[in-house]
Amino acid sequence: MEVVIKNYDVIVIGAGAAGLMCAAEAGKRGRSVLIVDHAEKAGKKILISGGGRCNFTNLYASADDFLSKNPHFCKSALARFTQYDVLDMFEKQGIAWHEREHGQLFCDESAKQVVNMLLEKCSKHAVIIQLNCHIDEIIQNKGFDVHTNQGLMHCESLVIATGGLSIPKMGATGFGYQIARQFDLTIVETEAGLVPFRLTGKIHDSLKALAGISLPVVASCGGQSFCEAMLFTHRGISGPAMLQISSYWHAGEPIEVNLLPDLDVRTWLQEQKTLRGKQHVRTVLADILPKRLVLHWCECHIPDKPLQALSESDLDVIVSQLHAWQLKPAATEGYRTAEVTLGGVDTACLSSKTMQARDVEGLYFIGEVVDVTGHLGGFNFQWAWASGYCAGQFV
Numbered sequence: 443m444e445v446v447i448k449n450y451d452v453i454v455i456g457a458g459a460a461g462l463m464c465a466a467e468a469g470k471r472g473r474s475v476l477i478v479d480h481a482e483k484a485g486k487k488i489l490i491s492g493g494g495r496c497n498f499t500n501l502y503a504s505a506d507d508f509l510s511k512n513p514h515f516c517k518s519a520l521a522r523f524t525q526y527d528v529l530d531m532f533e534k535q536g537i538a539w540h541e542r543e544h545g546q547l548f549c550d551e552s553a554k555q556v557v558n559m560l561l562e563k564c565s566k567h568a569v570i571i572q573l574n575c576h577i578d579e580i581i582q583n584k585g586f587d588v589h590t591n592q593g594l595m596h597c598e599s600l601v602i603a604t605g606g607l608s609i610p611k612m613g614a615t616g617f618g619y620q621i622a623r624q625f626d627l628t629i630v631e632t633e634a635g636l637v638p639f640r641l642t643g644k645i646h647d648s649l650k651a652l653a654g655i656s657l658p659v660v661a662s663c664g665g666q667s668f669c670e671a672m673l674f675t676h677r678g679i680s681g682p683a684m685l686q687i688s689s690y691w692h693a694g695e696p697i698e699v700n701l702l703p704d705l706d707v708r709t710w711l712q713e714q715k716t717l718r719g720k721q722h723v724r725t726v727l728a729d730i731l732p733k734r735l736v737l738h739w740c741e742c743h744i745p746d747k748p749l750q751a752l753s754e755s756d757l758d759v760i761v762s763q764l765h766a767w768q769l770k771p772a773a774t775e776g777y778r779t780a781e782v783t784l785g786g787v788d789t790a791c792l793s794s795k796t797m798q799a800r801d802v803e804g805l806y807f808i809g810e811v812v813d814v815t816g817h818l819g820g821f822n823f824q825w826a827w828a829s830g831y832c833a834g835q836f837v
């Protein structure tokens with residue numbers, strides 16, 4: 443018979459942003475805490491985030507930046523551990539940071555500093571971290587028995603912080619959903635979010651020549667719009683605008699792209715017509731759009747004539763192809779490259795104050811495994827910190 447090797451007040455499964463935060467907070471309250479993770483290293487996603495600089499929060503974070511079946515669920519945690527609390531935590535640790543566009547905050551130096559900060563906080567409060575630890579089974583038994591390849595551990599409070607399905611190569615698993623189902627919690631269907639689009643067939647053949655071109659656009663789908671950069675790639679389209687809109691896209695739907703969001707193309711072309719009527723559309727448009735893109739648009743989407751020869755219907759075509767280009771992706775690149783997983787443990791099954799399962803005393807879910815998904819821009823870490831902090835006060 444397997445012998446209980448250690449009893450803990452709290453076991454946290456998952457040494458990511460949410461799990462480390464929760465463990466440190468619980469340790470601070472004097473709880474004995476163990477974190478287990480099947481990976482060989484803690485905080486692997488933090489290390490690769492934000493191009494190695496970790497976009498750790500956003501100055502303007504609010505509930506509006508999150509998708510969830512219940513958009514109100516995240517409000518309580520976000521209010522109890524705000525972006526300013528995150529900044530305070532970073533400043534106490536001496537981590538220098540800078541702001542980029544849209545209020546995105548990044549480390550000046552390296553994401554490693556963030557992992558080190560969390561590990562130091564854990565160590566300060568005597569949290570034990572057990573890596574390369576694979577969980578075989580969890581059984582409710584006056585608390586929870588956690589059967590692992592490193593023996594049987596027991597705890598009063600069990601925190602599931604195993605993240606979502608994105609980037610399986612980095613150790614992402616559906617383990618959190620499996621545990622939720624085991625305890626009869628419902629799962630909101632999961633999908634890859636913040637992910638590039640793949641194009642196929644004719645559209646791919648025609649657009650792949652544009653690979654490498656990036657330009658600011660407004661991308662719209664599912665009632666949402668994002669004004670960010672779009673990037674043509676060898677496989678399809680990416681860039682922040684496309685990553686953002688991917689979280690709102692469903693298979694088969696078109697995405698509308700405004701390639702010149704800051705210009706009224708019709709008025710501008712009419713002005714140009716009086717100034718340089720003999721010049722062709724492609725010459726004139728090359729002043730305001732990347733040349734390679736213009737050549738392609740003039741070959742495939744819009745009439746290329748001298749401006750003075752443009753009819754009203756020609757203008758209509760140009761305006762709609764530049765201001766409301768309709769693009770139908772074949773699919774997203776899926777979990778392989780997605781930054782996040784949409785959906786997850788249904789918030790209806792959790793307390794927004796404690797993150798505890800309503801019907802399973804002592805079982806908590808935090809971070810990305812929960813059906814709360816942020817936009818691009820530091821919001822997903824903000825959710826990990828906030829949900830981890832809140833659970834840490836109650837476990």
Ligand SMILES: Cc1cc2nc3c(=O)[nH]c(=O)nc-3n(C[C@H](O)[C@H](O)[C@H](O)COP(=O)(O)OP(=O)(O)OC[C@H]3O[C@@H](n4cnc5c(N)ncnc54)[C@H](O)[C@@H]3O)c2cc1C
Nearest residue numbers: 456458459460480491492497604605617809810820822823
């Ligand atoms: C490339 C990339 C860049 C990103 N950049 C940013 C950014 O700059 N800003 C931002 O806000 N968000 C970013 N994100 C999203 C952000 O990383 C996640 O939302 C966040 O890490 C979620 O934290 P978490 O603690 O819930 O889960 P995770 O960080 O995924 O941690 C889960 C942990 O659980 C462990 N685990 C999983 N399954 C098991 C199991 N069966 N047994 C034991 N352990 C298990 C994993 O090994 C992992 O350590 C990025 C994501 C990616 C993929």
